[in-house]
Amino acid sequence: MTQPFVHPYLPNTAPDVKAAMLAAVGAASTDEFYADIPEGLRLDRPLDLPAPFVAEQDLVRHVDGLLGRNVSTRERLSFLGAGTYNHYVPAVVDEVINRSEFLTAYAGEPYEDHGRFQALFQYQSLMAELLNMDVVNVPTYDGFQATATSLSMAGRMSGRRGVIVASDVLPDKFSRVHDFVRTNLDLTVVPTVNGTADVAAVAALATEQTAAIWVETPSYSGAVETAIRQLADAAHAVGAVLVVGTDPVGYGVLTPPADQGADIVCGDIQSLGLHQWFGGAHAGFIAVHDDPRFVMEMPSRLFGLATTDVPGEVGFGDVAYDRTSFAHREDGKEWVGTAAALWGIAAGVYLALMGPQGMADLGETLLARTRYAQLQLSAIPGVALTDTALHLREFVVDFSAASVTAHAVVDTLRAQGIEPGVAVGEYELLVAVTEMTGQGDIDRLADAVASVVAASDTADTSTSNTEEKSA
Amino acid sequence: MTQPFVHPYLPNTAPDVKAAMLAAVGAASTDEFYADIPEGLRLDRPLDLPAPFVAEQDLVRHVDGLLGRNVSTRERLSFLGAGTYNHYVPAVVDEVINRSEFLTAYAGEPYEDHGRFQALFQYQSLMAELLNMDVVNVPTYDGFQATATSLSMAGRMSGRRGVIVASDVLPDKFSRVHDFVRTNLDLTVVPTVNGTADVAAVAALATEQTAAIWVETPSYSGAVETAIRQLADAAHAVGAVLVVGTDPVGYGVLTPPADQGADIVCGDIQSLGLHQWFGGAHAGFIAVHDDPRFVMEMPSRLFGLATTDVPGEVGFGDVAYDRTSFAHREDGKEWVGTAAALWGIAAGVYLALMGPQGMADLGETLLARTRYAQLQLSAIPGVALTDTALHLREFVVDFSAASVTAHAVVDTLRAQGIEPGVAVGEYELLVAVTEMTGQGDIDRLADAVASVVAASDTADTSTSNTEEKSA
Amino acid sequence: WDEPVIFELTTPGERGVLVSRPEPGVREAVGDVVADLPAGMRREKPAALPEMGQMRVLRHYLRLSQENLGADFNIDVGQGTCTMKYAPKVNETLISTPKLTELHPLQDQGDVQGILEIMWSLERAVAEISGMHSVSLHTSGGSTAIWTNIAMIRAYHEANGEGEQRDEVITTIFSHPSNAATAKAAGYKVITLYPDADGYPDAEALRAVIGPRTAAIMITNPEDTGIFNPRVKEWVDLAHSVGALASYDQANANGILGITRARDAGFDVCHFNLHKTFGTPHGCGGPGSGANAVSEALAPFLPGPVIVRDGDRFALDSDRPQSIGKVAPFYGVAPNLVRAYAWIMALGAEGIKAVAETAVLNNNYLMKKILEIPGASAPYATGRRRIEQVRYSWQELFEETGISSEEIGIRASDFGMHYWTSHHPYVVPQPFTLEPTESYSMAELDEYAAVLAEVAREARETPEVVRTAPHNQTVHHTHHDDLDDPERWAITWRAYQRKYFS
Amino acid sequence: WDEPVIFELTTPGERGVLVSRPEPGVREAVGDVVADLPAGMRREKPAALPEMGQMRVLRHYLRLSQENLGADFNIDVGQGTCTMKYAPKVNETLISTPKLTELHPLQDQGDVQGILEIMWSLERAVAEISGMHSVSLHTSGGSTAIWTNIAMIRAYHEANGEGEQRDEVITTIFSHPSNAATAKAAGYKVITLYPDADGYPDAEALRAVIGPRTAAIMITNPEDTGIFNPRVKEWVDLAHSVGALASYDQANANGILGITRARDAGFDVCHFNLHKTFGTPHGCGGPGSGANAVSEALAPFLPGPVIVRDGDRFALDSDRPQSIGKVAPFYGVAPNLVRAYAWIMALGAEGIKAVAETAVLNNNYLMKKILEIPGASAPYATGRRRIEQVRYSWQELFEETGISSEEIGIRASDFGMHYWTSHHPYVVPQPFTLEPTESYSMAELDEYAAVLAEVAREARETPEVVRTAPHNQTVHHTHHDDLDDPERWAITWRAYQRKYFS
Missing domain, CATH: 3.90.1150.10 (Aspartate Aminotransferase, domain 1)
Incomplete structure (x- = not known):
């Protein structure tokens, strides 16, 4: 190009400035700065990239056009969950995390970044109240990582390799955890019974080689584990720890696992004030009791409150920084790096807005709507629930008695603008309801499912006895 | 309701707090505070309003649902103007004006609201550079009001009633100006010739009773007045002033009216960084030279720079506050009140981002695309331009030679997702192009218009001689 | 921060945002449009705007924002008469859709049904809250809404042939000054009444001045003292008894919503400030929004066009010969109208009374x-x-x-x-x-x-x-004397440069 | 501000936001679901979260925000290695559409073509910038991307039957610590090399330790000193000569974009930090995004699923038996992927080299x-x-x-x-x-x-x-000693209350 390239993102491409800077450092051109890069490694052509949109308005038109081809769950009626949930995000949450001060900060020190330290300390503290535990980390990447790390902590603490998997685990999560821990831990899966842990079988398997028993609640199918106390006792009896993977959204009404003997509670906070973002907004928490044996195994940063030179004033800083890979490279605990701090701030704002009553109301709404959806769907001839466990937010329905595949239900309902859930087997559909799916929405789903089943009924009338399978 | 009403917007509806406050002031209930309101005036029933959505998520679903029924100009190809224009708004503009600090502030003092004073002073100063004048007001409501006030200033200064309207004026604007000034001023309209002012006729009408000659550029039809100097001379010859109503969007390349003798330049800044907002985002500017006779007639606030106790530091404050109705009620100049400050801040950010080169580029793009659209449309047999004046952004095409009404064109093109412009006569269509309507968009418009005209052609082939009317 | 005035931050050649340029095909067709401008029409010297990279512009204004005290940041009870209330953040989320920001007012009415329904519903809510018959949401501030009140009153008397006769407007000293100022601007002589010894508007004083020359009384109630005039109906009746109209400035309505209504006291016309009473943010001083509510008799004079409902369809009706015409471009400050609607719908009748x-x-x-x-x-x-x-x-x-x-x-x-x-x-x-x-x-x-x-x-x-305060602000004690001296005032940076440095 | 910790702001009974409640029809059908919970499953004491009105929560966090120094506010060159660059505001506008925020990853692929195309295009751009064959955007940070590098290397050697034999990873001291830490976490012994007298990575030292037990070299270039290793290709060749792989930490790529490429030096695998090099905002420490780029030989090991293009259609392919599996939920940090794509498209080849x-x-x-x-x-x-x-x-x-x-x-x-x-x-x-x-x-x-x-x-x-600094900050000199003492550290408010006040 003959015109000089000046870009709004690059102030010093202004020709006069660039010339002045080159003169100041005594360089004829920017090429000189690359003297250490051998000629053979230099790219001798422009990168082969699409022509850019340097005018902001053209960029907007281009990207908006691409995103405009998406059809969101606001335009569809969605019962999709399986790890990412359509909960309501209060406007104040977005306002706070979109503040430039938070959005564009990074890793400043406790003085100039006091607000970040306090906001994340508050996140830790608010989660601690919800979970009834004394220590919560600055968020790690996601619930998958939080769980993998929690199990690794159990392994490091005990020097043992055994992990008993007591609940149904989301397959993708299992994949991540397995590849992460496989060098150090062996996972043994104990099949669930009626949706929840087979406590006797798990207890029977626990030995002196067991590092941890791993429980998921709500499980992959949305079942709430009600025998955590017994599982904790089984773990403790052999010197192992109980690791509970969970979604904290229900603990306004449900008893937190810590009250039932859990040693490490971990999971994802996407439900607490984060949009769905195509599954791209997750953050993981790890909560433990205030026991140095546990705390010193945590790889993430932990922000702590400290006194200052002014009596009564509180400041913040890193607790036990020496645990981390920043401090000790491969001798630190796993590693720490840029993870998901902003999502933690979001979850903190969310919990502050909700307060105890809001979380209690939310828990009740979720329990009630889940139960309602179970009743409405299982009332359809040929449709059955797969278990009678207590469910929060998600459950599986089985269409086998109606001889309709889950994929067929999905395909038919999608044509009507409904995402009815995730097919998790030939005849099984994982359905998620939240506070965003009201009675009318659930009724619409049930009506649509009933139509599909009835249509199939006409073709195949072998639907006797299906009622009995319903809860 | 039996449950106490507690609302997130009303902290003191929390029952314990409310009781404590009532106790503190010694009142049994809030009713006591209304002792001065006679029983006969008290509403003895609840207001008859729709049931509210107290849960934020339900409110969002409701309002989003309503707004979702709108189809925006992003989803249509729009050539609509006539007072509200589809210019690009850089993202930084919205970021700044949506900052809570600016969005929720009001009328604080120069110390705690230093940022607001500086931002608006900068708006005044940036506009001043674009217009080449020394005084610009804190924005008034809109260009309609700015023009009405500018003419009133001319009347007050001269003690005369006569205003000669030299250009084509947007009818709605004329309506507003007329009702506003009619007690004090008489408007005389001089028809335009070939789209612009009939200078000779205007000059002939100017007398010692003339307070002002009023020029609009670009005019209602988008025509640029090129004889401002002569009109200014005509006004000055009789001791009147030249008031120029304008859109400042073109002054990156066009000579500002002040350089051609204008005394008061006024108009709307919607083009400078404000979205279309269904026509609900307008703000008016009034610019004058730094002459106390003019300045003291301005009703709006004027923020000025001042020295402080610290050498080199600058502070801000109100210039000549005694002009205003705040200070002197009916003896102030018209009135001042909450107007459109935030839009002024937006326009300031916009001009700072654009800089001299950006405004020059924008002006050139607008001139080029306008001319291109004129050429493409007038090349269609049966379609003609209504004048040969220089146009910026808008122009009128005439379908009479094709015997197609403007409404028919509008109706047909709307069915194709195109808003081709505003019908301003049986056969006349006012078409607006901006930097947002690229060559491809204009070509699409021209093709669609050509099809309509051709279809009509089949029915009525009397289209001879139409080419001659094209410019 | 000690953030300079923006002109001090310029660096030649930097760009803040680039603009879409004419395509080669356009250039070929139209030639050099700038060079071809008529004589004298091409700007000779570029506008002396600052030249800055995008991030520096952003940083400048973000720092200025932090030097400003929004209602969200302080206990904003000190700006009395301004009704600094919470402007709910959810309303900002709601309005930030292209479905509203990129809507043109002259689009096919079929494409704007959502906003028309919201505006119609808001009109109905304001009508119920005021007890009035019809509402217009066109004005973009409180004072211009007051102007609209008097403009309608003027048109009403003119329509009845009393335009010349009725040339006086009566107000009270603790009513907002815009009542006096707009009446004056509309051509009326203004009579201002002072309170009695107890601070109540003086009814006897009113009796003394009201008469056949009175076009209207224009009053606030409660007044800016916070005192409610218990004899307000007597005032209105008195106005009606001489053929005058009664105009109610409801800038101070926040304490009486759902408690008492303008029409119930007999008023013919009133206005609300949506940016005060109905929770739209104040925006450093606008955009605001005014709602004008009138009795059936005054409805024909409302600014035009009005929204009419036909079943589920909403349309704009411009065919209103007695209307005072336009008071602003198009149909009002749409973002504020949606915010006010959302505010009402978040609270409902019970909530508004609780407010x-x-x-x-x-x-x-x-x-x-x-x-x-x-x-x-x-x-x-x-x-x-x-x-x-x-x-x-x-x-x-x-x-x-x-x-x-x-x-x-x-x-x-x-x-x-x-x-x-x-x-x-x-x-x-x-x-x-x-x-x-x-x-x-x-x-x-x-x-x-x-x-x-x-x-x-x-x-x-x-x-x-x-x-010696301030001690803790961005700037120190500022010399305000210069601001009233034409030789020293500096309303723009260019004037400051000229007056102080040349 | 001297803003308290949020727990100090509680007032019993206040509400910050209300939740949609079960409809009467639902209640009727399901009964009292809370009372019906199994024994021990109903929370006994409400969570001790603060109770606050909405505006007070907002005010609290807005004040905290002003106590934080974002990159938009300062000349942020002091956080070296962090690549604090401008995160363009237009990208924030672009991602704030429900078309992205309210998209579920398991929707019908026909409903998510836009985001799939963006992700596919971004993969292609990263492939071109690195010279590599295939790219995965799944990871949500730089260090986890480095983990993914070593996880793929581990799977590669295992697939070749050399998993047991190759148990060492070599890195340099000025490479980011996560290279050492992730290798250790993956089960490798870590060997760290120090620079020679001139500050360049010591090639002779490499020669001394590399061998049949080496699984990979994992290095940064330029290193955190800003020094580019001119013999980098020699290092890579040496690794290949013993059957090891070469992994390139491109955290410091910002100065060499369009100048030199990983694959051109022979690397088998590399990663970029999108939140550093590609202009996504740092978010107080995440969410970030990692891009893993690999040679054709390593492509089968990339995390799954991958995006495949068929004409104008984009789809997700999960049928990849050699994949290391999931590294994170779903398909990566979508907001950052759109931001990074927009950043590249705003600059193009010429602009990126100018960067x-x-x-x-x-x-x-x-x-x-x-x-x-x-x-x-x-x-x-x-x-x-x-x-x-x-x-x-x-x-x-x-x-x-x-x-x-x-x-x-x-x-x-x-x-x-x-x-x-x-x-x-x-x-x-x-x-x-x-x-x-x-x-x-x-x-x-x-x-x-x-x-x-x-x-x-x-x-x-x-x-x-x-x-004695700081003198000009929100808080004064803070006592950090307590933070390392288990008896005194206070990682949550409840722990602080317990340790300091009981």
């Missing part, structure tokens, strides 16, 4: 706290309750210490508080007006009162601290 | 300014140019004044500047690392250098001012 009751509770609670501060008083109607605000006086403190209300206000800013020193009319000595609205908690009201108590203590014990 | 060249120009310009400050030095490779950052040392100043780099950093914060004091590894004495990126103007770089010069002057002339 009023809470605002009044807060006001009377704060009054108790303020009157406990030695040197503070609440002139007029001693011992009576007030509605939504109180005009207080520091006269006693001033007599004792020589510290003025304005000095107290500047010092209050050091504590992060607003304090409104601009109290037109200057009838109450050393005035200050506090209006707590419904948005602040008891703890916050206590904190605000404690700040004033502390400043009052300083005025007695360390008056120099107050006198 | 690198400008970053390097800025760095060498700033180095000149810094080295003019008495007491500052740039260890290693004296007189050589650096790429995108420089690790400096205040050792001379420390020897002269006793003021440490950490104290200088705290004092720098009083001037509104960041200054990174956490310089793992602690090899350079009294280190500080500056990385100006391409985003700051010459005037701003001058200002930053002037601040350090001023602090250095203070260190000599008024050392107490530096030693």
Whole structure:
């Protein structure tokens, strides 16, 4: 190009400035700065990239056009969950995390970044109240990582390799955890019974080689584990720890696992004030009791409150920084790096807005709507629930008695603008309801499912006895 | 309701707090505070309003649902103007004006609201550079009001009633100006010739009773007045002033009216960084030279720079506050009140981002695309331009030679997702192009218009001689 | 920050944003449009705007924002008469859709049904809240809404052939000054009444001036003192008895929503400030929104067009021969109309009444706290309750210490508080007006009162601290004298450069 | 502000946001679901979350935000290695559409074509920038991307039957610590090499340790010193010669974009930090995004699923038996992927090369300014140019004044500047690392250098001012000793209450 390239993102491409800077450092051109890069490694052509949109308005038109081809769950009626949930995000949450001060900060020190330290300390503290535990980390990447790390902590603490998997685990999560821990831990899966842990079988398997028993609640199918106390006792009896993977959204009404003997509670906070973002907004928490044996195994940063030179004033800083890979490279605990701090701030704002009553109301709404959806769907001839466990937010329905595949239900309902859930087997559909799916929405789903089943009924009338399978 | 009403917007509806406050002031209930309101005036029933959505998520679903029924100009190809224009708004503009600090502030003092004073002073100063004048007001409501006030200033200064309207004026604007000034001023309209002012006729009408000659550029039809100097001379010859109503969007390349003798330049800044907002985002500017006779007639606030106790530091404050109705009620100049400050801040950010080169580029793009659209449309047999004046952004095409009404064109093109412009006569269509309507968009418009005209052609082939009317 | 004026940040050649340029095909077709401009029409010197990279522009304005005290940041009860209430963030989310920002007012009405329905519903809600028949949402501020009131009144009398005869408007001194100013601008002689000894608007004074020349009474109630005129219906009846109209400035409606209504007292026309009473943000001084509500008799005079409903369809009706015409471009400040609608729909009838009751509770609670501060008083109607605000006086403190209300206000800013020193009319000595609205908690009201108590203590014990304030602001004591001197005032950067440096 | 910890702001009964409640029809059908919970499953005591009105929560967090120094507010060159560049605001506008925020990852693929195309296009762009064959965007941070590098290397060797044999990973001390840490976490023994006398990675040392047990070399280039290893291809060739793989940590890629590419030097696998190099905002420490790019030989091991293009349609392919599986939920941090795509499309090939060249120009310009400050030095490779950052040392100043780099950093914060004091590894004495990126103007770089010069002057002339800093921050000198004592550390408010007040 003959015109000089000046870009709004690059102030010093202004020709006069660039010339002045080159003169100041005594360089004829920017090429000189690359003297250490051998000629053979230099790219001798422009990168082969699409022509850019340097005018902001053209960029907007281009990207908006691409995103405009998406059809969101606001335009569809969605019962999709399986790890990412359509909960309501209060406007104040977005306002706070979109503040430039938070959005564009990074890793400043406790003085100039006091607000970040306090906001994340508050996140830790608010989660601690919800979970009834004394220590919560600055968020790690996601619930998958939080769980993998929690199990690794159990392994490091005990020097043992055994992990008993007591609940149904989301397959993708299992994949991540397995590849992460496989060098150090062996996972043994104990099949669930009626949706929840087979406590006797798990207890029977626990030995002196067991590092941890791993429980998921709500499980992959949305079942709430009600025998955590017994599982904790089984773990403790052999010197192992109980690791509970969970979604904290229900603990306004449900008893937190810590009250039932859990040693490490971990999971994802996407439900607490984060949009769905195509599954791209997750953050993981790890909560433990205030026991140095546990705390010193945590790889993430932990922000702590400290006194200052002014009596009564509180400041913040890193607790036990020496645990981390920043401090000790491969001798630190796993590693720490840029993870998901902003999502933690979001979850903190969310919990502050909700307060105890809001979380209690939310828990009740979720329990009630889940139960309602179970009743409405299982009332359809040929449709059955797969278990009678207590469910929060998600459950599986089985269409086998109606001889309709889950994929067929999905395909038919999608044509009507409904995402009815995730097919998790030939005849099984994982359905998620939240506070965003009201009675009318659930009724619409049930009506649509009933139509599909009835249509199939006409073709195949072998639907006797299906009622009995319903809860 | 039996449950106490507690609302997130009303902290003191929390029952314990409310009781404590009532106790503190010694009142049994809030009713006591209304002792001065006679029983006969008290509403003895609840207001008859729709049931509210107290849960934020339900409110969002409701309002989003309503707004979702709108189809925006992003989803249509729009050539609509006539007072509200589809210019690009850089993202930084919205970021700044949506900052809570600016969005929720009001009328604080120069110390705690230093940022607001500086931002608006900068708006005044940036506009001043674009217009080449020394005084610009804190924005008034809109260009309609700015023009009405500018003419009133001319009347007050001269003690005369006569205003000669030299250009084509947007009818709605004329309506507003007329009702506003009619007690004090008489408007005389001089028809335009070939789209612009009939200078000779205007000059002939100017007398010692003339307070002002009023020029609009670009005019209602988008025509640029090129004889401002002569009109200014005509006004000055009789001791009147030249008031120029304008859109400042073109002054990156066009000579500002002040350089051609204008005394008061006024108009709307919607083009400078404000979205279309269904026509609900307008703000008016009034610019004058730094002459106390003019300045003291301005009703709006004027923020000025001042020295402080610290050498080199600058502070801000109100210039000549005694002009205003705040200070002197009916003896102030018209009135001042909450107007459109935030839009002024937006326009300031916009001009700072654009800089001299950006405004020059924008002006050139607008001139080029306008001319291109004129050429493409007038090349269609049966379609003609209504004048040969220089146009910026808008122009009128005439379908009479094709015997197609403007409404028919509008109706047909709307069915194709195109808003081709505003019908301003049986056969006349006012078409607006901006930097947002690229060559491809204009070509699409021209093709669609050509099809309509051709279809009509089949029915009525009397289209001879139409080419001659094209410019 | 000590952020320079933006012109000081320029660097030649930097760009903040690039603009879409004419395509080669366009250039080929039209040639060099700039070079081809008629003689004298091409700008000779580029506009002396600053040249800055995008991030520096952003940083500049973000820093300025932090030097500004929005209602979201402080206990904003000190800007009395301004009704600084919470502007809910969800409303900002709701309006930030292209479905509203990128809507053109002249689109096919089929494409704008959503916004038309919202505007129609908001009109109906305001009609119910005021008791009036018809509503227009066209105006973009409170004062221009007051202008619209008088413009309709003027048109009404003209339509009845009484335009010439009725050339006077009566208002009260504690009504907002715009009532007087707009009436004057509309060509009326303005008569201003003062309160009686108890602070109530003086009904006998009204009787003395009202008559066949009266076009209207234009009053606020409760007035800016927070005092409700209990004889308001008598005033309205008196106006009607002489053929005049009664216009109600409802800027102070926040304490009486759902309690009493304009039409029930007989008013013919009234207006609300949506940016005060209905929770739209104040935007550093606009855009606001006015709602004009009128009786059936005045409905034909409303600005046009109006929204009409036909079943589920909404349309704009411009065929209204008696209308005063346009009062603003198109149909009102759409973002504010959606915000106000959302505010009403978040609260409902019960919530809106709770707004009023809470605002009044807060006001009377704060009054108790303020009157406990030695040197503070609440002139007029001693011992009576007030509605939504109180005009207080520091006269006693001033007599004792020589510290003025304005000095107290500047010092209050050091504590992060607003304090409104601009109290037109200057009838109450050393005035200050506090209006707590419904948005602040008891703890916050206590904190605000404690700040004033502390400043009052300083005025007695360390008056120099107050006198030399501010001590804790972006800028130091600013020399305001220059701002009234035409030789020294600098309304733009270019004027400053010229007057101070050349 | 002196904003309390949020728990101190609670008022019983206040509500911040209300939740949609079960409809009467639902209640009727399901009964009292809470009372019906199984024994022990109903929470006994409500969670001790604060109870606050909405505006107070907002005000609290807005005030906290103002107590935080984002990159938009300061000349953020002091957080070296972090690549603090402009995150364009338009990208925030672009991602804030429900078309992205309310998209579920398991929707019908026909409903998510837009995001799939963006992700596919971004993969292609990263492939071109790195010269690699295939790209995965699944990871949500730089370190987890490095983990993914080693996880793929591990799977590759296992697939070739060399999983047991190759149990060592070689890295350099100036490569990011996560290379060492992730290798260790994956089960490898880590060998760390130190630089030669000139500061270049020591090729002879590499030769001495590399062999049949080596699984991979994992290195950064340029290293955190800003020094580019000119013999990098020799290193890669050496690795290949013993059957090991070469993994390239491109955290420091900002200065070499479009100049040199990973694959051209023979690397098998590399990663970029999208939140550093590609302009996504840092979010107080995430969410970030990693991009893993690999050669064709390693493509089967990429995390799954991958995006495949078929004409104009994009789909997700999960049928990949050799994949290491999931590394995170679903398909990566979608908001960052759209931002990074928009950043690339705003700049293009020419712009991206200009980014690198400008970053390097800025760095060498700033180095000149810094080295003019008495007491500052740039260890290693004296007189050589650096790429995108420089690790400096205040050792001379420390020897002269006793003021440490950490104290200088705290004092720098009083001037509104960041200054990174956490310089793992602690090899350079009294280190500080500056990385100006391409985003700051010459005037701003001058200002930053002037601040350090001023602090250095203070260190000599008024050392107490530096030693007792901060003087101008929200909080005063904080006692960090407690944070390492299990009896005193307080990681949550509840722990603080228990340890300090009971």
